[in-house]
């Protein structure tokens with residue numbers, strides 16, 4: 001188990017990074033439906049939740065992707081939050 005766990009973690013991280021690079025969706029401005037949208041910033045937030053279950057402590061880690069967009073047509077800016085599970 002001591003050897004397998006880091007390998008599994010590395011595979012999961014690699015798959016997650018590949019998923020992020022693939023998923024660049026075509027975004028439309030919610031105000032004017034323009035596709036002239038620029039991505040301002042993208043940040044990954046890690047939320048850790050400690051929950052005690054009986055004798056064992058279970059550690060839940062949630063990843064939340066926050067992406068900020070700005071419309072180049074009307075100047076509207078908004079943030080999209082997508083939870084990664």
Ligand SMILES: [Zn+2]
Nearest residue numbers: 029032071074
């Ligand atoms: Zn717009």
